[in-house]
Amino acid sequence: MQPDARFEGYAPATDVAGTSRTPTPVSRRNFLAAGLGGAATLMLAACGGTNPTPESSVGGAHTNAAGSGSRSPGGAAASATPTSGGTLRIAFVGGGNAETLNPTIASLADIDICRSYQLFDGLVSKLTLDGKIQMALAESLEPNTDGTLWTIKLRKDVVWHDGSPFGADDVIYWLNFLNDVKNGCDNNFMCQLFFDVKNVKKVDAATVQLPMMLPVADLASLLAFESYGVIKNGTKDFSHPVGTGPFKFTSWTPGQQSVFSANKNYWGGAPHIDTLQLTSIPDDTARLNALLGGQIDGAATLPYAQAKAYQGKGENSPIAVLVSNGSSQTYFTLGMSQAPFNDPRVVEAFKLMVDREQMLSQVNVGFGEILNDLWGKGLDYYDTSIPQRTQDIDKAKSLLKQAGHEGLTTTITTSTEKSGQIQAATLLAQQAKAAGVTINLRQVPADTYYSTGWPNYPFGQTSYETAPIPYFYAAALLPGGPFNDIQWTDPAVANQLKDALGEMDPSKSKDKWSAMQQTIWDKSGWICWGSSPWVDGLSKKVHGTTPVRWQLASFGGYDFSNYWLS
Amino acid sequence: MLRFLLRRIAWAIVTLWIVSVIVFAATSVLSGNAARAVLGKNAAPATLHALESELHLDRSVFYQYWYWLSHFVRGDFGHSAASVIGSDTAHNSIITLIAGPAANSAILAVITVIIMIPVSLLMGVLAATRAGGWMDHVTAIVSLTAISLPEFVTGTILVAIFATALSWLPPVSLIGPGQGVLDVPQILVLPILTLLAATVAECVRMVRSSVIEALDSDYVATARLAGLSESRIMFSYALRNALAPSVQVIALNMQWLVGGIVVVETVFSYPGLGRLFVSAVNLRDIPTTQSIALLLAAIYIALNILADLIITFLVPELRLA
Numbered sequence: 001m002q003p004d005a006r007f008e009g010y011a012p013a014t015d016v017a018g019t020s021r022t023p024t025p026v027s028r029r030n031f032l033a034a035g036l037g038g039a040a041t042l043m044l045a046a047c048g049g050t051n052p053t054p055e056s057s058v059g060g061a062h063t064n065a066a067g068s069g070s071r072s073p074g075g076a077a078a079s080a081t082p083t084s085g086g087t088l089r090i091a092f093v094g095g096g097n098a099e100t101l102n103p104t105i106a107s108l109a110d111i112d113i114c115r116s117y118q119l120f121d122g123l124v125s126k127l128t129l130d131g132k133i134q135m136a137l138a139e140s141l142e143p144n145t146d147g148t149l150w151t152i153k154l155r156k157d158v159v160w161h162d163g164s165p166f167g168a169d170d171v172i173y174w175l176n177f178l179n180d181v182k183n184g185c186d187n188n189f190m191c192q193l194f195f196d197v198k199n200v201k202k203v204d205a206a207t208v209q210l211p212m213m214l215p216v217a218d219l220a221s222l223l224a225f226e227s228y229g230v231i232k233n234g235t236k237d238f239s240h241p242v243g244t245g246p247f248k249f250t251s252w253t254p255g256q257q258s259v260f261s262a263n264k265n266y267w268g269g270a271p272h273i274d275t276l277q278l279t280s281i282p283d284d285t286a287r288l289n290a291l292l293g294g295q296i297d298g299a300a301t302l303p304y305a306q307a308k309a310y311q312g313k314g315e316n317s318p319i320a321v322l323v324s325n326g327s328s329q330t331y332f333t334l335g336m337s338q339a340p341f342n343d344p345r346v347v348e349a350f351k352l353m354v355d356r357e358q359m360l361s362q363v364n365v366g367f368g369e370i371l372n373d374l375w376g377k378g379l380d381y382y383d384t385s386i387p388q389r390t391q392d393i394d395k396a397k398s399l400l401k402q403a404g405h406e407g408l409t410t411t412i413t414t415s416t417e418k419s420g421q422i423q424a425a426t427l428l429a430q431q432a433k434a435a436g437v438t439i440n441l442r443q444v445p446a447d448t449y450y451s452t453g454w455p456n457y458p459f460g461q462t463s464y465e466t467a468p469i470p471y472f473y474a475a476a477l478l479p480g481g482p483f484n485d486i487q488w489t490d491p492a493v494a495n496q497l498k499d500a501l502g503e504m505d506p507s508k509s510k511d512k513w514s515a516m517q518q519t520i521w522d523k524s525g526w527i528c529w530g531s532s533p534w535v536d537g538l539s540k541k542v543h544g545t546t547p548v549r550w551q552l553a554s555f556g557g558y559d560f561s562n563y564w565l566s
Numbered sequence: 567m568l569r570f571l572l573r574r575i576a577w578a579i580v581t582l583w584i585v586s587v588i589v590f591a592a593t594s595v596l597s598g599n600a601a602r603a604v605l606g607k608n609a610a611p612a613t614l615h616a617l618e619s620e621l622h623l624d625r626s627v628f629y630q631y632w633y634w635l636s637h638f639v640r641g642d643f644g645h646s647a648a649s650v651i652g653s654d655t656a657h658n659s660i661i662t663l664i665a666g667p668a669a670n671s672a673i674l675a676v677i678t679v680i681i682m683i684p685v686s687l688l689m690g691v692l693a694a695t696r697a698g699g700w701m702d703h704v705t706a707i708v709s710l711t712a713i714s715l716p717e718f719v720t721g722t723i724l725v726a727i728f729a730t731a732l733s734w735l736p737p738v739s740l741i742g743p744g745q746g747v748l749d750v751p752q753i754l755v756l757p758i759l760t761l762l763a764a765t766v767a768e769c770v771r772m773v774r775s776s777v778i779e780a781l782d783s784d785y786v787a788t789a790r791l792a793g794l795s796e797s798r799i800m801f802s803y804a805l806r807n808a809l810a811p812s813v814q815v816i817a818l819n820m821q822w823l824v825g826g827i828v829v830v831e832t833v834f835s836y837p838g839l840g841r842l843f844v845s846a847v848n849l850r851d852i853p854t855t856q857s858i859a860l861l862l863a864a865i866y867i868a869l870n871i872l873a874d875l876i877i878t879f880l881v882p883e884l885r886l887a
Contacts, residue, residue, distance in 0.1 A: 096845025097646060097663060097854070098604055108606040181616045189610035227608065251743035253666075255845060256837050259743055279740055281835045282845075285722070289737035290835075293729045296740075451602035451850070462607070475608075482610045 082544055082564040087275040090298040091287050094280020099254040102238040103229025104178060104185040110300060111280055113226045114558040118260055118276060119243035120229025123152065124220045126550040126557045127466055129325065131379035133224045137166065137244065147215035147504050154206040158267045160232050161248045168202045173233040175200055175210065186227035192480050194222065215502030217509060221380065221468040226552070246271050246561040255280055271561035272544065288537065291319055297539040300554040303419050304365040307535040323367065324534040326551035327376050330418045330463035332428065334525030337487040338458040340405050347525050349399040352392045353435045354428065360530040362427055363420045367535060371528040374517055376469040383517040396435040409438040410459055415449040418463040420532065425461065455485035466551040473497055486525035493519060541566050578867045582860055589859040590631050593852050599623050600850040634856060644853035660857050664842065668861065670747045671838035674754065675823050678761045683816060686766045690773025691805065697778055709767035717826055721760040721833035728756060739836040757834045764826060765819040772815035776808035810881050817873030821866050
């Protein structure tokens with residue numbers, strides 16, 4: 001396997017900051033080869049040699065994915081050589097006329113997030129399946145000794161879709177765009193918390209220096225999420241976007257359909273397909289009908305029960321089911337500033353009432369894995385040494401008694417915003433009865449769940465896509481972050497988090513993150529009971545879907561540049 | 567006649583104003599606002615406040631209504647709240663936003679009506695002239711079944727037969743960017759069949775019973791005694807008198823189409839006004855919601871006036887009233 005010259009020369013630059021989170025050099029070709037099938041992958045992994053390249057992790061991930069029921073449509077072994085060309089047609093729920101091609105606000109609808117990853121690239125990429133972060137438009141990210149100034153070295157081989165070269169001026173324009181409150185960017189809060197954009201400096205055509213307002217030990221972990229697509233210097237209008245991504249804009253009608261063409265000059269290797277057509281079909285049944293009727297080649301987010309039924313048909317199933325694992329989940333939130341959850345004993349009692357196995361088997365129909373009231377299982381910084389919390393009704397009862405809340409009655413705000421959400425709330429109410437707790441359900445319409453009082457619900461639920469651990473906790477727990485959905489405003493916790501985020505010494509950093517997660521496990525109002533993988537339906541003529549390479553969302557992190565059609 | 571028309575139009579304007587107040591109040595009462603809905607859960611408080619003030623959501627409800635109304639009467643329908651951020655300037659004028667979907671819905675409705683009227687008259691007359699016969703029974707069973715089934719069930723059954731099982735027609739109405747529905751006419755078939763199933767059945771029942779009633783009347787008996795042929799009796803006397811109630815029921819069904827299209831468009835993901843309406847409400851996009859609601863209400867009222875005019879024309883006594 002000869003690595004593509006274009007992909008060599010990644011500096012493993014964050015060594016200073018990172019322990020195991022160093023971006024490892026990887027060639028996309030190797031990844032493509034890994035896509036040829038399980039056997040090939042394992043062989044490659046075996047040939048991997050001395051350095052622990054991601055191939056081996058992808059191989060492992062494949063086994064993992066296969067274990068949870070996903071398979072390559074059409075049989076990976078049967079078709080070895082990807083064929084080029086054709087139109088891949090994929091349908092999502094869509095976001096109506098609020099759909100946008102602006103990659104800095106692409107979070108409202110999955111289809112927006114997906115489009116932003118096709119047209120644009122971030123400085124760093126999505127999380128890989130084994131929880132690592134790889135560089136994208138940035139060649140390296142290097143901090144000074146205390147993490148207050150980061151030097152961002154950019155790739156020199158990147159061109160925009162209009163042919164102009166990508167460079168430092170684009171990144172500086174993009175940072176200022178994020179920083180301007182008027183633009184409403186999703187990651188604007190990062191500029192308020194960390195990035196000192198006013199003092200950003202261009203060193204040369206491919207180097208930018210970004211000072212931080214707080215010490216940041218691992219910048220990549222704050223950048224590996226959605227809505228970070230880098231835009232071209234001077235971009236004001238996104239109706240005909242010019243990006244650097246694997247696909248180029250052709251045409252689009254909001255709420256209906258977009259057509260993108262392959263970027264043959266993509267720095268990460270040209271996609272196999274010629275055309276990518278992304279369609280909005282809001283109705284679940286209509287979306288599945290379109291797939292069964294051959295109008296589309298892929299339908300995002302099948303309901304779990306339906307996915308299970310098609311998986312059960314095995315080879316006779318008219319469609320293939322693709323499972324993209326990750327740490328996406330819908331968790332319960334206890335508002336720690338409001339009664340009765342301002343009493344830590346009540347919070348702990350609620351965490352002890354939950355039967356997580358039952359939740360997973362009934363609500364997720366067996367998809368996903370059990371979680372331990374912590375964010376980001378399987379990602380860097382995750383502390384696996386903290387024991388798994390299990391149901392303990394007696395302890396829950398005695399804690400409630402101590403708190404003077406025997407026979408407590410409370411209300412959870414729930415909705416059908418995410419599939420399985422209301423089922424989880426209903427099941428929790430049943431499980432709570434054993435501890436003498438009555439939980440009433442207050443259902444709000446799905447489309448208003450996040451606009452009617454969230455994140456200040458006294459008792460609610462939040463669903464979130466896979467984000468790196470530092471990103472997630474910073475957004476939730478630092479004052480000024482967008483979603484403190486448990487209303488945990490203890491300054492000591494915010495300071496502990498800032499301390500962990502800024503710790504430059506790898507070994508101390510590990511201890512501080514462990515301590516941070518222990519505090520969260522002990523005290524926080526988050527009940528994380530299980531992960532919810534993304535489950536999609538695919539036509540059997542789509543190949544290159546496994547092994548799943550990225551985390552985040554549907555279709556292995558919207559990995560269409562790797563897909564091919566037979 | 568002219569006075570009648572003017573009076574009706576004046577009332578129509580008053581009705582539309584009341585509709586605008588109700589829709590505005592209802593949208594404002596709904597929890598959540600456009601800023602939250604558009605920005606999603608990642609929005610930091612500072613970003614939220616910036617958008618809220620841009621959309622005047624930080625002002626009183628009365629100010630917001632006045633702002634909208636005063637612009638609306640001047641022909642400025644405003645901008646979709648959904649596309650204020652992101653500078654997608656090409657897409658955010660409401661006229662541009664509504665025009666395409668409105669045309670698509672109009673195509674669906676007009677074709678449905680063009681088929682509905684002759685088919686229901688023909689089937690109704692046939693069933694009436696053979697009242698009690700097998701033809702009448704079959705029509706009764708089919709039309710009663712069609713009336714009892716909600717459109718989304720009819721739609722699903724049609725998809726199961728014609729799309730999934732036979733693969734004759736596409737199950738979902740997909741059109742590409744820049745395409746119109748007429749560029750892919752096959753997507754129209756199933757939505758129109760679904761709408762016809764719901765409307766034709768009702769019209770047939772009504773035409774049948776009013777024709778039977780007319781055939782039972784004294785003047786038909788007199789005509790028969792005078793020796794006129796059955797076809798002459800039917801077309802010169804019975805049908806004309808039976809038409810007045812039929813026009814009413816046809817008008818009612820056309821008005822129903824205004825709402826029924828919303829459901830059918832959802833089932834087939836048809837890119838029409840109904841789908842846009844649902845999306846606008848979900849996003850708390852008040853300017854768009856208002857504009858679509860008023861457009862639909864105006865069509866409803868216009869159909870009413872038109873039906874009254876036709877009936878007045880058909881029934882001479884009413885012209886004096």
